[in-house]
Amino acid sequence: xxxxxxxxxxxxxxxxxxxxxxxxxxxxxxxxxxxxxxxxxxxxxxxxxxxxxxxxxxxxxxxxxxxxxxxxxxxxxxxxxxxxxxxxxxxxxxxxxxxxxxxxxxxxxxxxxxxxxxxxxxxxxxxxxxxxxxxxxxxxxxxxxxxxxxxxxxxxxxxxxxxxxxxxxxxxxxxxxxxxxxxxxxxxxxxxxxxxxxxxxxxxxxxxxxxxxxxxxxxxxxxxxxxxxxxxxxxxxxxxxxxxxxxxxxxxxxxxxxxxxxxxxxxxxxxxxxxxxxxxxxxxxxxxxxxxxxxxxxxxxxxxxxxxxxxxxxxxxxxxxxxxxxxxxxxxxxxxxxxxxxxxxxxxxxxxxxxxxxxxxxxxxxxxxxxxxxxxxxxxxxxxxxxxxxxxxxxxxxxxxxxxxxxxxxxxxxxxxxxxxxxxxxxxxxxxxxxxxxxxxxxxxxxxxxxxxxxxxxxxxxxxxxxxxxxxxxxxxxxxxxxxxxxxxxxxxxxxxxxxxxxxxxxxxxxxxxxxxxxxxxxxxxxxxxxxxxxxxxxxxxxxxxxxxxxxxxxxxxxxxxxxxxxxxxxxxxxxxxxxxxxxxxxxxxxxxxxxxxxxxxxxxxxxxxxxxxxxxxxxxxxxxxxxxxxxxxxxxxxxxxxxxxxxxxxxxxxxxxxxxxxxxxxxxxxxxxxxxxxxxxxxxxxxxxxxxxxxxxxxxxxxxxxxxxxxxxxxxxxxxxxxxxxxxxxx
Ligand code: ADP
Ligand code: ZN
Numbered sequence: 001x002x003x004x005x006x007x008x009x010x011x012x013x014x015x016x017x018x019x020x021x022x023x024x025x026x027x028x029x030x031x032x033x034x035x036x037x038x039x040x041x042x043x044x045x046x047x048x049x050x051x052x053x054x055x056x057x058x059x060x061x062x063x064x065x066x067x068x069x070x071x072x073x074x075x076x077x078x079x080x081x082x083x084x085x086x087x088x089x090x091x092x093x094x095x096x097x098x099x100x101x102x103x104x105x106x107x108x109x110x111x112x113x114x115x116x117x118x119x120x121x122x123x124x125x126x127x128x129x130x131x132x133x134x135x136x137x138x139x140x141x142x143x144x145x146x147x148x149x150x151x152x153x154x155x156x157x158x159x160x161x162x163x164x165x166x167x168x169x170x171x172x173x174x175x176x177x178x179x180x181x182x183x184x185x186x187x188x189x190x191x192x193x194x195x196x197x198x199x200x201x202x203x204x205x206x207x208x209x210x211x212x213x214x215x216x217x218x219x220x221x222x223x224x225x226x227x228x229x230x231x232x233x234x235x236x237x238x239x240x241x242x243x244x245x246x247x248x249x250x251x252x253x254x255x256x257x258x259x260x261x262x263x264x265x266x267x268x269x270x271x272x273x274x275x276x277x278x279x280x281x282x283x284x285x286x287x288x289x290x291x292x293x294x295x296x297x298x299x300x301x302x303x304x305x306x307x308x309x310x311x312x313x314x315x316x317x318x319x320x321x322x323x324x325x326x327x328x329x330x331x332x333x334x335x336x337x338x339x340x341x342x343x344x345x346x347x348x349x350x351x352x353x354x355x356x357x358x359x360x361x362x363x364x365x366x367x368x369x370x371x372x373x374x375x376x377x378x379x380x381x382x383x384x385x386x387x388x389x390x391x392x393x394x395x396x397x398x399x400x401x402x403x404x405x406x407x408x409x410x411x412x413x414x415x416x417x418x419x420x421x422x423x424x425x426x427x428x429x430x431x432x433x434x435x436x437x438x439x440x441x442x443x444x445x446x447x448x449x450x451x452x453x454x455x456x457x458x459x460x461x462x463x464x465x466x467x468x469x470x471x472x473x474x475x476x477x478x479x480x481x482x483x484x485x486x487x488x489x490x491x492x493x494x495x496x497x498x499x500x501x502x503x504x505x506x507x508x509x510x511x512x513x514x515x516x517x518x519x520x521x522x523x524x525x526x527x528x529x530x531x532x533x534x535x536x537x538x539x540x541x542x543x544x545x546x547x548x549x550x551x552x553x554x555x556x557x558x559x560x561x562x563x564x565x566x567x568x569x570x571x572x573x574x575x576x577x578x579x580x581x582x583x584x585x586x587x588x589x590x591x592x593x594x595x596x597x598x599x600x601x602x603x604x605x606x607x608x609x610x611x612x613x614x615x616x617x618x619x620x621x622x623x624x625x626x627x628x629x630x631x632x633x634x635x636x637x638x639x640x641x642x643x644x645x646x647x648x649x650x651x652x653x654x655x656x657x658x659x660x661x662x663x664x665x666x667x668x669x670x671x672x673x674x675x676x677x678x679x680x681x682x683x684x685x686x687x688x689x690x691x692x693x694x695x696x697x698x699x700x701x702x703x704x705x706x707x708x709x710x711x712x713x714x715x716x717x718x719x720x721x722x723x724x725x726x727x728x729x730x731x732x
Contacts, residue, residue, distance in 0.1 A: 013039045017072055019064060020048050021092075022057040023108040025335075031063040035074045043083030045117060047076045056111055058084055079117040082296055084110070084313050087350035091311075094346050098703050100710075100724045101336040109336060110311040115289035116296070122182035125152035126169065129179035133172060139164045140172060152181050187299040188290040189277045194242035196273035199235045208236050208378045212356065213243070215376040220349045224325075224370040225358040227380025228389060229588030230552070233358045236380070237321050238271050240356055245272075245301060249318020249353070252303040254310065254340060256327035257549050258282060259518075259526050264304055264323075272302070279305030279312065282523050307332060307340035310347055317351040320344045324549065325357035325366060326581050331729040339727055341366070360588060361581040364574075364630060365637040367623050390559065390590040390597035392615050394606040401602075406503055407495045412560045412600045413507060419558040420511055420539055427541045428500055429548065429586045430562040433469070433517045435461035435499045436492030439477075446483035454683040461498050471685045500562060501542050508540060516543040548586040557597050559590040564601035564611065571680065572731045573635045580610045580622055587614070634695060636727065640702040643728040644692040646676065648720040651688040657720050658690040664713040668705060670697045681732045687719075702726065 018040060019029035032048050034040055044059040054076055092110060096103035128147050133140060142162040147153060153161070158169060172178045201209060212223050225233050237253075244251045253268075255261060258280045268276045277291045277300045294300035296313040303309050307330050310320070322330070322344055330340030341357065348355045357366050357375070370377035395401075395409045402409045408416075408428070419426045438456045439448040448457045450468035457466035457475070465474045480487045492499070501515045516529055526546070533541055536555045541547060567579045583601065591597020603611055613622035631638045646661065648654030658676035665673055672695045679689040696702045703726055716722055 012041050014041055014059065014062065017063045018075075019060045019062065020046060020057040020075065021060045021107050022048060022050055022055045022104050023111050024050065024055060024104050025102045026104050027102055029060040029064075029103075031072045032075045033072045038075060038078055040075065040078050041083050043085065043089055045079045045081060045084065045111070047079075049073050049076060056114065058089070058107060058111070060089070080119065081117055081293070082315065084296075085315050085351075087317070087347070087352075088311070088313060090350045091343070091347045094350070095336065095338055095343060098346075099336055099338050099726055100703060100707055101338075105335050106311075109308060110313065112308065112311070113285065113288045113292040115285055116292040120185040120290070120293065123154050123185055125154045125181050125183045126158060126173065126178040127152040127181055128177070130176060133175040133177040135175070137168075139168045140177075143168060143172060144177070147178075152183050154183075185290075188287070188294050189300060189302075190274045191301045192241075192245060192268070192272035192274045192276065194245045194272070197271055198239065198242065199271070201235065201239070202232065204380055204382060205232050205236050208380050209239050211376060211378050212236070212240055216243070216354065219352040220354070221376065222345060222348070222355040222357065222369070222374070223376040223378050224362055224366050225356055225378045225380070226362050226367075226370065227360065227378075228382075229360040229585065231360075231380035231382060233360075233380060234267065234323070236378075237323075237356050237358055238268075240319060240354070241302065241321070242272075244318035244354070247318055249316045250295070250298070250301055250303075250314045251319045251321070252305065252309050252312070252314070252317070253321040253323060254305060254307055254330075254344065256307075256324045256329040257546070258306060258523055259530070259546060260323075260549060260551075261304060262527050263530070263551070268302070268304060276302040276304045279303050279309040281306065281308070307343075310340060310343050314351070317347070317353045319354045319356065320348050321356045321358060323358050325359045326361050326363040326577075327549070328578065328729055333725070333730065337723075337725045337728075339729065342727070361584045361619070364577050364623065364626050368627060368637040371627075389617065390587050390599045392587055392599045392601065392617070394564075394601045394603055394611050394615055396606045397602055397604045406507075407500055407562055408503055408507065408560065409600075409602055412602065415558050415598060415600060416508060416540065416560070420508065422557070423555075424557040425533070425536070425539060425541060425553060425555045426558040426560065427543065427547060427556055427586070427589055428504065428560045428562060429543060430495060430497050430500055431544050431566055431582065432458075432496045432563075433460075433519055433544055434458040434467065434496035435502075436494055436496055438493040439466060440491050440493050441481040441483060441486060441489050442491055443486035443489040444481060444484035446481055448478075448482075452683070452686045454681055458496065459492055461502075470681065495562065497542050497544060504540055504542060511539040512537065513540040513542060514538040516541065516547050518544065518546050545582060545586075548582060548589065551589070553589065556589055557591050559587050559597070559599040561586060561599070561601045564603040565605055565608075568605070568608065568610065570731060573630070573633070573641075574729070576610050576629075577626055580613060580626075583610070583614050584619070634697070637698070639698055640696045640700060640726075641728055642694045642696075642702050642706050643725040643731075644694070644706070645679065645723045645725065646690045646692070646720070647684075647687040647723070648718075649687060653718075654688045654690050654720060657714070657716070658692060661710075661713045661722065662692060665709055666705070666712065668696075668700070670700065671695070671702075671705065679732065 015034035017031050017033050020032045021029045040059045042061050046057055047054045048057050092106045096106045146162045215221050227233050241251050265275055298315050325341055332338050345355055369375045400409050416426045436459045439459050448466055450473050453468055453470045455470050460467050464477050466477055467474045481489050504513050533553055568575050587599035590599050646654055646658040675692040676690045679691045
């Protein structure tokens, strides 16, 4: 392992002028002078003056230009940390080029902790010094006996272990019996132990692991671990984690959902005897700093985190695991529009590391790569310990639908009663937060809309508000119609999970119920709810996608999907795939322990290809069909897509600008352009949104094309903006 001052990095000093990538929104690196006595190399983290402000940056290499060096400013400071690795710098360049983001903004994602760059503050501790004090009390004696182990003790630990007050310790210091010393801060986590508690793999799991190992060439490779929920994929990739650790390399497991981290950390600790370091947006700056620095120095060997962990400063990255690799949450959609799965593959390729993509419902893209042999295709066919897959039934809402004013069909209600009788748990799934997606006035027809977005306001009855799910706008739920003033005239249209909870309360009055969605409190509160469910403290769970992911509840034997069609209707080429994935995941929650589970899909389209695949359990048929559809349409993974979103305060102006961009489009063979057209959600946060969609053949450099196109388009003036989304995942 690397101690702080033993970086195994060959420093090739650069100078006297170098290029520095600053972590702000600029297009490329700037030149700076290396002052006398300072040594920097490619990857050194520095502070440079940028305009009036000192700015964090990274030495990128030799300067591009060779003139005007007399006017270049000096690098202000170089931090005493190892330089960022070559592979990370190349990943940053690649991501910027591919996504058309500014490299400085991508770099900012890698420099997420400013505090980490300062030396960690040492810990004040005490050790025995010379002879015992002249005045010996019982309390003093206790302290000294604790310290008989001869090690330095930090004050809080010493007080805790000897049960004395701080004054006693201070008195011993004053009397000269104890001496204050500084000890280095401990690493954030201890190294995991690869052979701490390996699982005994089933024959199927072992075969999968053998296949993963057989594909290990010591460098870059990708394996798709494709197995139904509960088939034991985690146990298999844990063995690959162990292999990488034994080989002296760092490992990261990337999860789509922060709420899953804790369960996963516990599982990791059971397997490896130590906790992995965690990395996500809910950590404190101090925690972040310790992990970031530990990753950079090599003290941290394993990280479990969100997609931003892909940009951590690993030095010896050996394995990236993406759990639930199909999950749309891996796509980041703010300043830098990258897809975590694709970036994991890029980073691993740069680092000569391995990738394991794990999923019960792989993305169509990954399945295609496995089919054509680009990825090793590792299948786990059966559930561990022969737990059965749930028996899935479609409830045709046109025939078997619920009574007016209800959302739970009679057959599903019957099954809930049966589960309650057997003292098992039922999950009612609806991927819509709040009480109702629309509030309408019966008298005048007024629909409550967001003032800033072209969306309906969703009623959240628990909190008594109407809320926009796009911009967060909230207003108090009204009693009288804001448009015509009619009283008792407002109706809620359609269900959200709160409304299902209301129905459950009246129809299953004795049942203990819990409602769970991402807006229901902090990560800790949600974690507590999950733990309570796992302990069987609830009979009926009502939840959104949050409960569909990863969790595993022993007593859960019934899943009812309130609206299986939700998500099928959009102009999204992945609508069928996404629906198949979420339905498979949520129904897979039923019957994970050896009891057999049941699932019901409430649908108006029981003959839809997705519903048929669900009911017959024909996942292979689903993938084959979906791949064929994509091939016919030239859609991913057989073609490429990019979206340009033009936005502005005035519709006319934004549309005019979008037309001007369209008119500047370079011709290229096989490239098709659609639009400009108002986006399905035509206004967000007061800005009008206009879409242009570009489709190209697979082999085509679509990023390069769009960059060239925009360089040759009129520049965005005033409040106008163009956002580029290469490989868009959402089409709203
Ligand atoms: P997946 O990741 O494919 O959904 P998991 O790895 O979570 O499946 O395994 C499902 C359950 O079976 C878990 O409770 C896990 O601990 C258990 N399990 C899987 N493989 C083994 C094994 N080889 N030995 C013991 N328990 C196992
Ligand atoms: Zn809004």
